[in-house]
Amino acid sequence: MFFLKKVINRLDTDFSELLSHAKNYVSADVLAKGLVFLSIPILTRLLTTEDYGVLGVFTSITSMLIIIFGLGIRGSVTRYYYEDKNDFDKFLGTNISLLLGFGLISLSGLYFFKDIFSSFFETSPNLFTYACLVAFFSVMFEIYQAYLQASKRSKEYSILSMIKSFCTISLTITIILLLEKEKYLGQVFAELIVIFLISFYSLFRVIKISKINFEKKYITYSLVFGIPVVFHLISQTVLSxxxxxxxxxxxxxxxxxxxxFAYQIGLIQSIISMGILKAWTPIFYEKKKNKEHKDIENLAKKYSVLIYILALCLMLFSYEIIYIMADEKFHSSQTLVPIIVLSYVFFFLYTLYVGYSFYHKKTYLIAVFSLITGVANIALNYVFIPIYGFQAAAYTTLVSFIILFGLHYINVKLIIKEENIIRLKRLLPNLVLIIFVFLLFVGIKSFLTNYLLILFTKLLLIGLVVVFFMKKRAF
Structure with a gap:
């Protein structure tokens, strides 16, 4: 308790505000995704590895379709909220009309060509149709989440996210137990039922704060801002x-x-990073608007230290997590988790710099660099997976996220020419330290055979890193 109190007393106001909202977002994401992780020991015993494979493809398709149906408008809602105008209700109403109309037209077109798409994705036409429906209903939920995030209503955001996850997991397990074959459909049907209900709730709440209309100036704003974001997010989904x-x-x-499965474990890193990012974004916008550039850099450094410590813990304890969470048939994924975790560290670094592009409304630049990275990732996967096996995908993802981070840093530094950019020397040395500590452990582990000694070494290294950062007043 003394240690915790000492850390809290050292936090400045900005970092405290970041952690206050981040606590809600991260708690929601951790509890929501935590339910998923708690269900893994059950699901890995109820489902085969083939079932997990089908669900992985289903999730990938759904993720891409949500982006297409959403037209990048989630980001424009968050950005327009800070425009110092009194017409946010009209703006929101126009976008609701646009999304519902576009979504219904897109849904009809995709259903008509479902055989072609399902053939490409190596899945059944019915599963592709279910993915389309889940994506269509998800859009309104995402718009309501964007409003809650922009207005800093993190508690409501968190509660809604947790309810959605709890209902989905509970229903998934129930349906799986009732099915005699194709048990993976348990999760598919559960997701479809829950998102159908929650989308109508979200629509009702959004309509209450909107004035339904269809004005050209709002559509132009949203599409100019959002369409490049669509390509950016699709590229991001390609990477992940x-x-x-x-x-x-x-x-x-x-x-x-x-x-x-390995990706599910590695996503713990993403959950924490994205949870803090949701708190970071409105604070970043406010401080940019007020020209508080030094505060942004100091906050980014502290933010990064939290992410690095988490990454080190996950990389060191990936074996224990997998052993506890999964059936033996999934244990071969152990070596992939540290690579996936490190990939998401570079994804976090990228989010710090892409925020400048969003702030300056240079979203077309985001799209260009993200597309380059997405194409590179696809090419690398098609080249190296046939040679080195499916494990190569983890390494191609790491390389791709490093490229993504590098391109967006160059974009902000040389193309947008942001004078008050977060300096790399405030971020990268600590990351190098974390990577060195992990590699040091790998070297030490090769000489150890006793598990208790291995466990002691992990805890000692983490303790030393935390003490080092405290001595440097890094957070």
């Missing part, structure tokens, strides 16, 4: 999940299932 589709195409459902 399209490799599962490629593994399914080139290797098979079993290997896709093992890789999907």
């Amino acid at each position: 999940s399209f490799d599962q589709i490629i593994i399914n195409q080139l290797v098979g459902e079993k290997e896709t299932g093992i890789y999907s």
Whole structure:
């Protein structure tokens, strides 16, 4: 308790505000995704690796379709909220009309060509149709979340997210137990039922704060801001999940299932990073607007230290997490988790710099660099997976996220020419330290055979790193 109190007393006001909202977002994401992780020991025993592979492909398709149906308007809602105008209700109403109309037209078109798409994704037409429906209903929920995030209503955001996850997991397990075959449909049906209900709730809440209309100036704002974001987000999805589709195409459902499981464990890093990012974004916008550039850099450094410590813990304890969470048939995914975790560290670094592009409304630049990275990732996967097996996908993802981070840093530094950019020397030395500590452990572990000694070494290294950062007053 003394240690915790000492840390809290050292936090400045900005960092405290970041952690206050981040606590709600991260708690929601951790509890929501935590339910998923708690269900893994059950699901890995109820489902085969092939079932996991099918669900991995389903999730990848759904993620991409949500982006397409959403037209990037979630980001424009968050940005317009800070425009110092009194017409946010009209802006929101126009976008609701646009999304519902576009979504229904897109849904009809995709259903008409479902056989072609399902053939490409190596899945059934029915599963593709279910993915389309889940994506369509998810859009309104995302818009309501964007409003809650922009207005800093993090508690409501958190509660809604947790309810959604709890209902989905509970229903998934129930349906799986009732099914005699194709048990993976338990999760598919559960997601469809829950998102159908929660989307109508979200629509009702959004309409209450909107004035439904259809004005050209609002559509122009949203599409100019949002369409490049669509390409950016699709590229992001390609980086994070399209490799599962490629593994399914080139290797098979079993290997896709093992890789999907490894990604679920690695996503713990993403959950924490994205939870803090949701708190970071409105604070970043406010401080940019007030020209508090030094505060942004100081906050980013402290933010990064939290992410690095988490990454080190996950990389060191990936074996224990997998052993506890999964059936033996998934244990071969152990070596992939540290690589996936490190990939998401570079994804976090990228989010710090892409915020400048969003602030300056240079979203077309975001799209260009993200597309370059997405294409590179696809090419690398198609080249290296046939040679080195499905494990190569983890390394191609790491390389791709490093490229993404590098391109967006160059974008802000040389193209947008932001004078008050967060300096790399405030971020990278600590990351180098974390990577060195992990590699040091790998070297030490090769000489140890006793598990208790291995466990002691992990805890000692983490303790030393935390003490080092406290001595440097890094957070």
